[in-house]
Amino acid sequence: MIDLLRSWLDERYQLNSFLEWARHKTVPVHRWTVFYYTGGVCLFLFLVQIATGILLLMYYRVGAESSYESVRFITSQVEYGWLMRSVHSWSANLLILFVLVHMLSIYFMRAYRSPRELSWVSGCFLLGIMMAFGFSGYLLPWNELAYFATKVGTDIVGQLPIVGGWLLKLVRGGEEVTGATLSRFFGLHVAILPAAASGLIGLHLLFVQVQGMSHGEDAKKHMPFFPNFVLRDLTLWLVVLNVICVLAVFFPWELGLKADALKSAPAGIKPEWYFLSQYQLLKVLPAKILFIPGELWGIGMFSAVGALALLLPFWEPRLPKSGRERLLTILGAGGLAAAAALTLWGHLS
Amino acid sequence: MKRRSFINLLLGLGTAGGVGAGLFPILRYLLPPESAEAEPETLSLGPAEQFPKGAGKIFKFGKHPVLVIRTKEGNFHALAATCTHLDCLVQYRDDLDMIWCACHGGKYDLSGRNISGPPPKPLAQYAVQVVAGNLVIASAQA
Numbered sequence: 001m002i003d004l005l006r007s008w009l010d011e012r013y014q015l016n017s018f019l020e021w022a023r024h025k026t027v028p029v030h031r032w033t034v035f036y037y038t039g040g041v042c043l044f045l046f047l048v049q050i051a052t053g054i055l056l057l058m059y060y061r062v063g064a065e066s067s068y069e070s071v072r073f074i075t076s077q078v079e080y081g082w083l084m085r086s087v088h089s090w091s092a093n094l095l096i097l098f099v100l101v102h103m104l105s106i107y108f109m110r111a112y113r114s115p116r117e118l119s120w121v122s123g124c125f126l127l128g129i130m131m132a133f134g135f136s137g138y139l140l141p142w143n144e145l146a147y148f149a150t151k152v153g154t155d156i157v158g159q160l161p162i163v164g165g166w167l168l169k170l171v172r173g174g175e176e177v178t179g180a181t182l183s184r185f186f187g188l189h190v191a192i193l194p195a196a197a198s199g200l201i202g203l204h205l206l207f208v209q210v211q212g213m214s215h216g217e218d219a220k221k222h223m224p225f226f227p228n229f230v231l232r233d234l235t236l237w238l239v240v241l242n243v244i245c246v247l248a249v250f251f252p253w254e255l256g257l258k259a260d261a262l263k264s265a266p267a268g269i270k271p272e273w274y275f276l277s278q279y280q281l282l283k284v285l286p287a288k289i290l291f292i293p294g295e296l297w298g299i300g301m302f303s304a305v306g307a308l309a310l311l312l313p314f315w316e317p318r319l320p321k322s323g324r325e326r327l328l329t330i331l332g333a334g335g336l337a338a339a340a341a342l343t344l345w346g347h348l349s
Numbered sequence: 350m351k352r353r354s355f356i357n358l359l360l361g362l363g364t365a366g367g368v369g370a371g372l373f374p375i376l377r378y379l380l381p382p383e384s385a386e387a388e389p390e391t392l393s394l395g396p397a398e399q400f401p402k403g404a405g406k407i408f409k410f411g412k413h414p415v416l417v418i419r420t421k422e423g424n425f426h427a428l429a430a431t432c433t434h435l436d437c438l439v440q441y442r443d444d445l446d447m448i449w450c451a452c453h454g455g456k457y458d459l460s461g462r463n464i465s466g467p468p469p470k471p472l473a474q475y476a477v478q479v480v481a482g483n484l485v486i487a488s489a490q491a
Contacts, residue, residue, distance in 0.1 A: 148437055152452055155436035166380070174381050175412065262407045262414060264430070264440030265451040282435065283453040287469040294467050295435060 025212075027229045028219030035105035036213060038098055040233040041240055045095035046201065048244065049133075052088040053190065060140070062186040064179030067142035068258040075255060086248035092134055094244065096274045099127050107312075107332050110325075111214035117313035119207040122200055124310045129197045134272060136189040142182060147259035149271050150185070151177050156282075159295050176261070270346065277339045278302055280346030305335075384412070390488060397425070397484040405441025405448075408486070414438060415475055415486060416448065418459065427475035427486040428461040434468040448472065 009015040027036060059078055061070040074081035103123060106112055112120035135153055139146045154177065158168030173180030223229055271279050281301065285294035308315075319327065350358075388411040394400070405418040407430045416430035418441045428448065430438050437452035447464070448457040456465040461472035476487040 148452060151437060152435045158436075169381060170379055174384075180381060262409060263438065264405075264407065264416075265437040267451045269437075269451050279453075283467065285467060287434075287463065287467055293469045295469075 022226050023224075025209075025225035026222035027225055028213055028215050029221040029223050030215060030219045032105070032109055032215075035102070035109065036229075037233060037236050038102040038105060039208075041236060042095060042098045042102055043201065043205075044237040044240060045091050045098060046197065048091040048241070049088065049095065050194065052084050052091070053194075055084050056088060057190065062140070062182055064142060064182060064259075067140060067182055068255075071141040072255060075252075082252055083245075083248055086252045087244055089253040090244050090247045090251075092137065093272070093274075094240070096127075096130055096134060099123075099130055100274075103127060104332070104336065106214075108329070109214060110328070112313045112316075114313065114317070116207070116211055116214060119204060119211070120313050121310060122204045122207065124306075126197065126200050126204060128306075129193055129200065131274065133189065133193050133197070134274065136185040136193065138272065139182060139185045140189060141255060142259045143256040144259055144263070144266055145256055145269060147177060147261075148265045148269055149275075150181065152271075153275075154181070156295065156299060159293070159299060161296075178261075273343060273347070276346035277342035280342045280349070283346070283349075388412070388488070392486050393480075394484040394486065396482055397479045398482070400425075400484060403443040407438060410475070410486065410488070416441065416472075417477065417484070417486060418448075420446070420459070425477045425479070425484065426459050427477040428457075429473040429475070431472075432468055433463065433470040433472065434466070439472070 006015060027033070056074065059070055059074045059081070061067065071085065075085055076082075078084075106120065106123065135149075139150045154168060154171050157171055158164045160167060169175060171181075171184070172178075173184045270276065278298070282295055282298045285298050287294055289297050316324075316328065392408065392410050392415075394408060394417065400406075400417070400419045402419050402423055403421040405416050407414050407416050409415075414430040416428050416439060418426040418428075420426070421443065432439050432450040432452065432455055434450065434453055434455050437450050439448050439450045439455075439457065441447075442449045445456075447459065448461070449455070450466070450468070454466045455463065455468035457468065457472055458464050461474050463469070463471050478485050478487070
């Protein structure tokens with residue numbers, strides 16, 4: 001029966017040529033091979049997000065008068081609703097963590113170099129999309145923390161010269177963070193970002209398949225992609241799923257208090273860990289530096305770091321060859337240490 | 350100009366015009382209409398004596414949140430409740446006798462002057478009066 005189906009598909013779609021290609025695909029084996037699995041984990045976590053996101057959509061009702069109530073209903077009345085929400089939140093956090101680990105491994109392995117520039121660029125855009133997912137999804141429960149995080153996050157956009165005011169209204173759907181903002185963020189979170197992410201992930205995977213994995217030419221050993229690498233990948237996915245479930249059961253995501261536009265920001269308010277370094281920088285910058293508002297310096301610094309990272313494969317080859325490797329390692333390690341120190345400082349202060 | 354270049358130019362202009370004609374209404378659609386709500390000049394907040402000493406509360410004054418403070422000594426202050434740094438809502442801290450923003454740690458004195466942390470500007474002041482026993486706030490222009 002299976003053979004019949006296979007030959008039927010092969011007649012129409014040349015299935016055998018694809019299977020032949022998959023049979024010959026190999027993965028280089030060297031001391032950093034373990035980092036190849038981080039990309040697969042990102043894909044798995046994205047699939048978990050899609051699955052749990054669709055399930056949450058069955059009960060979630062967007063609106064200033066219904067969002068908080070519907071999330072409370074999901075977590076307190078719907079069977080396993082608390083599990084779905086916590087799995088969604090934990091896997092979102094792990095997804096950003098794994099995307100960062102994946103990108104750092106690519107950086108330190110110099111796997112972004114020619115001919116893989118576009119794999120790196122598409123990966124940078126995917127990190128941006130994942131952070132936008134995190135930011136827009138954070139507002140959807142319409143709780144106190146989400147409300148102020150969105151007020152601050154969108155106000156940063158409003159600080160931009162010339163287009164700031166216009167962009168602020170575009171993002172918020174008005175001058176203030178209201179139900180209109182919630183509707184926009186919901187649309188962004190469940191329609192625009194998933195479509196953009198799916199397209200870009202497809203493109204990213206296509207680049208990897210066409211060009212093969214980095215360091216393939218230097219590696220002395222290779223392993224077959226199927227079944228050796230795929231089975232290892234799937235085992236790791238199972239481990240990650242278990243970790244998420246353990247986190248969701250023992251550290252369920254809190255809902256907090258409902259957003260109130262007439263209540264002061266509560267003491268101890270902080271953003272998610274992946275925005276903590278930017279938050280801490282905005283907190284310590286003085287009101288004005290050389291007549292320019294401190295937050296504009298902050299925005300300028302984030303933008304400069306983002307642009308440098310995005311264009312890394314294009315400026316890095318122009319560096320003088322002598323001492324380049326050492327300089328890149330120092331830059332990477334220094335940037336990572338600075339971000340980690342700011343994050344820790346933001347967490348403790 | 351050669352005929353081919355001319356046709357390419359026409360095609361390019363037509364495509365750009367088409368894309369622009371498609372994007373313009375989408376962008377205009379995404380920008381919400383201006384609110385036609387008139388701004389009030391005064392707001393009555395009820396009996397002044399019922400307002401607890403050493404506390405602050407936020408009220409909506411038209412579109413804007415206003416922080417009304419009654420100090421331990423019984424004096425009233427009314428200031429814009431939106432932090433001038435990044436839009437959070439500030440609070441009155443009676444332990445510090447100053448206004449504090451929990452988001453980034455900005456501090457203001459009771460006249461709204463930014464005294465510490467990242468806020469770049471002072472908080473706008475509102476006039477506050479007790480009229481026939483009722484607490485009334487008014488915009489600075491009123």
